[in-house]
Amino acid sequence: MTDYLDREHDKTFTKVYKQQTPDILKAFVQFDESVFQTEGRAIPLKYRELIALAVGITTQCVYCIDGHSQRAVKAGANDAELAEAAWVATAIRAGGGFAHGRLGFKFGASAVDPEHTH
Template sequence: MSNLYDGTENRKHGRTYKKETPDIFEAFIAFDGAVFAKEGRAIPLKYRELMALSVAFTTQCSFCVEGHTKDAKDAGATDAEIAEAAWVAAALRAGGAFTHGRMALQVSAALDHEH
C-alpha cells in the first residue's frame, strides 16, 4: 500500500463515490460549493480558506492542505497568513492536549478518592 497517499492514484477511486452513491456525492459537492462560494457569504472567501487550512493542519489531511493552500492563495492569502493559520492550529492542538490532560487528572483524583 505504498501508494495510499498518492494523490493521482487516490483520486481515481473518488469515481466510486459518484458511481455508487451519486445522490450523496452530488449533495456533498453542492454543500462544499455553498460553503466555499466566492460571494454571498458573511465571511470573505480568503478567511474561510484560511479557516479550512487551520482545520486541515489540525486533522492532518494532506489533500486538504494542498487544495486549500491553492484556494487560499487564489483568494489572496499571503504566506504570512498561511503561517499564522498553522500557528492557530498548533495552539488549538496544544490547548486540546492541555485540557484533556486536566480531564485525566480529574479521573486520577476520582480514582484516588475511591482507594
C-alpha cells in the same frame, strides 16, 4: 508526503462514491460549493480558505492542507497569513491537549481511595 498524496491518481477513487452513493456525493459537492462560493458570504473567501487550512492542519488531513493552502493563495493569502493560520491550528491542537490533560487529573483523582487521602 508524495508517497501518501497523489493528486492525480487518488482522484480516480472518487468513482467508488459515484458508483455506490451518487446521491450523497452530489449533495456533498453542492454543500462544499456553497460553503466556498466566491461571493455572497459574510466571511471573505480568503479567510474561509485560511480557516479550512487551519482545520486541515488540526485534523492532519493532507488533502485539505494541499487543497486549501493552494485555494487560500489563489484567494489572495500570503505566506504570513498561511503561517498564522498554521500557528492558530497548532495553538488549538495544543490547547486541546492541555484541556484534555486536566481530565487525566480528574479521572485519576476518582481512582484514589478516599480513606487514603490527606
